[in-house]
Amino acid sequence: MKSHRPLILPLDDEMCTLLRELISINDDIRKEHREKNDYIFLSNIGVPISNTVSPSNLIAKNLWVYSKKWNLKNVNPHSIRRLYAQNLVKRGADINLVSHALAHSDLSTTTRYLGLDVDTVAKNLRDFL
Template identity: 35%
Template sequence: MTGEEPDIERAFHLESFRDHLGFERGLSPRTIDAYLREARRFAAFAVSEGVAEPAGVTYQLLRDHLARLAGEGRAASTVARTVYALRGYFRFLIVEDAIESDPSERLEAPKAGRSLPDVLSVPEIEALIGATDPESRTAPRDEAMLEMLYGCGLRVSELVSLKGRELDLEEALVRVRGKGGKERFVPVGAAARSAVRRYLRTTRPALDRGRSAGHIFLNARGLPLSRMGVWKILRRHVERAGILKRVTPHTLRHSFATHLLDGGADLASVQEMLGHADISTTEIYTHVDRSHLRQVHRSHHPRG
């Protein structure tokens, strides 16, 4: 550690930023470390450029920092994470009245070389769920399955592993076992509760042949529904609904997150419901939303 580092810590409010991330935002230690690392890296760069405190930071200085990272050969996804961390840092400084304006406001994260699946619109979601085959005896199961995927933002692996004891329809909550065995509680909306109740009352008893091991969603042989089974059911619905986009089970999860944010949900709540360990993973949906706004502007504004 050099003699300058403690001064940088104080001048750039980094200790207070760490407390904010842990106590106020409740982020995981791993996420806190990542955000602090990026804030410290930028603070050191700012000092090297003659800027001794956050109030002197400009948008151009931030751009220069990101350009330097890109010039070092860092991946676009890494630079994008830096952008998300710095946005969080400068939002904190605004709240703390350490700066008067946010120089990170116009920063755009670079494309990370991978695109999200298409997000379905609300009418497309309604058409998809409503495209069950009324002649099929498993129609209530299929509807309940789609309602849970979209209504709770579940991964397909989480859906097929779901057991009855993990679903509380009275409390409108489902306990989900996500990646790495981590558990989270996700609200179950009215439409999903109604569809699941109908499935449990009318269809699942006929499917259950004593081999379900307590799983909620079963196939025609009475065994837990597989991920491939979910894919096949979804594909039939997509075809019947006449949706031309490429739709996967994960598309419904992306649609869940995007529609929540479009409706005004805060990022931390969506992160919790999705089970993301790092909020920068959730923040990609805000980037999708900005891209959509730009497309609308280009398409409909006379000078777009």
């Protein structure tokens, strides 16, 4: 969800593999805590994150814990979202599609979000002229 609108985004093979692993781990957590649900994002006691007080804060908190554990820098929901967008552009995705995937209402928001300045955009556009 972004701005209370659902987003439907494709996943690559690597992400599908990671999600399968998460689902398997979740099955163990649910079994241990005798929870019955089919949610993908769970708390450590097997209840859906959506049932906690603040789902976004819980995700951010878990990312912070993992980033400290593995000494990672700048790992937060926003940086993951930005990295997703940057990887789409690096793989050749049209910036309009990326803008829609991010649910940005304006293309200029996406260009700022990706750190594209006017000169870079103009230089890349020249390749199509």
